[in-house]
Amino acid sequence: MDTYPRQYLYRRVVRAKLFIDAQFSSAIDLDNIADEACFSKFHFVRLFRSIYGRTPHQYLTDVRVRHAKDLLKDGATVARACYSVGFDSISSFTGLFKRRVGVTPAAFQQTQLQKQAEVVERPSKFVPNCFIEKRGWNE
């Protein structure tokens, strides 16, 4: 592996990361991801971790949680968010979400929907007044 030009190796790992970004909701596993990068599993995990500070599996989980948050913000049920992003158990998803985000999916959604309602009803609460005045948005 050390005989390959460094940038070529980077391109392959990035390709695997982009594969995770695109296919996160599918039942992908490390073998799929390592194959995508044309590496052995051992070398792939080592190189991925050195670049992204996380294993490919940890990164996949991060991507799934991030997308679940987006779905919850859009009003999806917890079940729909869970299954849509590739988790197969609501209880596992809820536990993992709470460990990563600090609150349950339901509590997260409630806070986000409340904020969204406030942004619509009182948008000026979220804009520094200097910008409102400079742009004439208070007229």
Place this chain on the structure above:
Amino acid sequence: MITKLNHVSIFVLDQDSAHDFYVNKLGFAVHTDASMGPGKRWLTVTPPEQPDIEISLMAIDEGMMFKKEAAEQMRELVKKGTFGFGVFECNDLNATYEELSAKGVEFTKPPTKEFYGYEALFKDDSGNWFSLGQKEQ
């Protein structure tokens, strides 16, 4: 006493296009996307590890801030790449360069060793340029 910066502004030619660029290509999160009335939009995004710094993607509209001629001049200046609004940081410059390039971000300078460290330069969808450096290990 000033303790920190919490808002910074970047002038953009189109807020929808800027939303797509900063969120889908750079990976930033939307902090606030509020309508302040017809044709008036307050849009801020945050970098992944700095959720408390709001980057306001500001439209260049004729109004109180810009008279008509000034707005046109400002748009031309932005389009020409006059403004460099800041320096971003990443964990791995080579990997970030490859990923952003694959997503269609235009780099005007690839990762290059300078006396102050490794740096690349890229442009946003409006023409604004940014330095991208690698965090010290």
